[in-house]
Amino acid sequence: MYQYDEIDQRLVDERVSQFREQTRRFLDGQLSEEDFRPLRLQNGLYIQRHAPMLRVAIPYGVLAARQLRRLAHIARTYDRGVGHFSTRQNIQFNWPQLAQVPDILAELAAVQMHAIQTSGNCVRNTTTDHFAGVAADELIDPRIYCEVIRQWSTFHPEFAFLPRKFKIAVNGALQDRAATWVHDIGLHAVRDDQGQVGFRVIVGGGLGRTPMLGVLVREFLPLPHLLTYLEAILRVYNRYGRRDNKQKARIKILVKALTPERFIREVETEWLRWKDGPSTLLPQELARIEARMQRPHYASLPAAPSMALQQMLAQQPGLRRWRERNVQAHQVPGYAAVTLSLKAPGQAPGDISAAQMDAVADLSEQFGFGEIRVSHEQNLILPDVEQEQLPALYAALKSWGFATPNIGLLSNIISCPGGDYCALANARSIPVAQAISQRFGDLQRLEEIGALDLNISGCMNACGHHHVGHIGILGVDKQGAEFYQITIGGRQAPARLGRVIGPALAAEQVPDAIERLLEVYLEQRRHEEELFVEVVERIGIEPFKERVYAEERQALCA
């Protein structure tokens, strides 16, 4: 992973000093709450239901063992011993004291971490494929470009006070694991006919109150122009994005209002003013970043599993099932990427204790090169595990509760913290997630249902990405009571938005409604490989709707 140089370090240190001073002035009454709010948000600090919430950036989801240990230390020292991995590859602490936040930031800076621009109306943490650099289907490793974007966006003086938050995602593999079509900017790293690297540029996707897929604004942007083009997009947005209504302030609304054609024209006109200027990327800079990326030194291993491993897999169904679900193919022969499920039955999705964080840090060193990835699906990944060590790792993961073989299955629920913590939420998410994961805890049943994404958001802001879940659940407020609206047919790749099946349900009705949806699916699917979402596409939402609301209708008619 990228190692800071002296300037990278100095900048995060100076940020800590700046925020320490701002916090002091706020606590002394020299800075009003109104003025402090945007400043603290740009350091990831929210005021929540119980306490401030601090969101720490994990740039493009890559963590070193010593950084994870530091997060464990922070959880223990400044929080209640727990951290929560978010749906944007960040980690959140729900119980810090405001006065201690500068100290937490100093602790982070000491291990090359920060909370810079993890909130506020600025360019947020750039996200990417959690298997970047190891995925077997990868075309181009996106991490160098993510680091280029991280540096460019950090303290960008022109784009600190945008109309609204701004999220960039980069993907470099065949499969889009970065949800690029639902980001403000989505970039696909690709090669042209001559083998030159560049980007397919998508603008104006997003979830939230007005879910929209992005618009393809450029089929191929050559790599040297990455930053000037991003600046042109941001400048057009900063000048013309709506500021009168928070609900209409994201770039997606601007793209739609202008029409994609006119938006593209504005961006291209702006870009021509800056194209080939000093911000044009040079190969020397990419080489410098590459040199600071500590790459693993892989051993040369046989690609095929040994006889002993094959025997173990044959004899141990638990190990076999876990390998099928939680272990992914690797670019390097003899290695595998292993997902640690933070979705055990009844667990709050994405939550992890300090002891577990330390354990993962140790495991990353024992079974890899001391690197951990954070996925937007709120799981952790050990990216470089020798396949012969899979049985030993499986045993260790089981003892720590990370071996639930449910990656890609229904109980691998994506969920925001919801009303238990978040001040914006209309309803709680975690109890619903827990109820569903308990109801569908039976592994055999999960396997029978097959691949299924279930996503839960506690409000319209859609942090739980409910629109792109095969089944999406949205918490809504009905006269002060929590209700849940169900959408079906959404998917992340290829991106599609789900459709609402009917009136919102009470929390206790939700697991039953899921049962009904699955009944229809299992009856209707043509074969085991046909996904839930594909059945929805084929037969429409009506049969599902019928079944879920049948009992209710009967009750009404009776």
Add this chain to the structure above:
Amino acid sequence: MNRTDIAQEMILDGVIVRDPYQLVMSAQDLQALWADLSREAELAQALRDGCGVLAPLTLMQAQKEAFLVLPGRKGLIVQPGDEPESFAAELERLDLIAVDFPLFTDGRGHSLARTLRDHYGFKGELRAQGDVFEDTVHYLARCGFNAFVPRSGVPPVQLLQGFHTFSESYQAAVDCPNPLFLRRILAQREEMPAPAVFTGNTP
């Protein structure tokens, strides 16, 4: 708000100065000023000697010649949403553009400043006024502002603390047209044996 009588303190190029500009807000103000000029020779001299007149963009547009032929320096107050195209033709006759920040979180002025400096090549005074305080001036200065009128209650000296928050920056901006990576590459070139003829510092 009429500041005609109060010469307020502000920051210009890193030092505290008295604002030499007087404000004309309306066509009547402008008419009165011309009337004063015809009566008082000293006033015309004062304007030529470095004082100036500042007017909102809308007034300049309505009274273009009456404003632009005033003796001495002329400045415009623009709102963050104003299009630079709407006054670009007059930029050469203007000494000051004052960009209003109704709220410090309204970042349109940042892009406006950058466009005025880097695209239109405006070399005059670029002033940030409105919701300006020490936590906002660093980014504003990077975007090309060289003059700052603090919001009421904030003494100008307090702004001075804000300019050096960060000792380096990654991106190109008006204060530093080359991004960090390009400066590094150029510095490395200079460390190498000097070429026979130095051809400038373009990459």
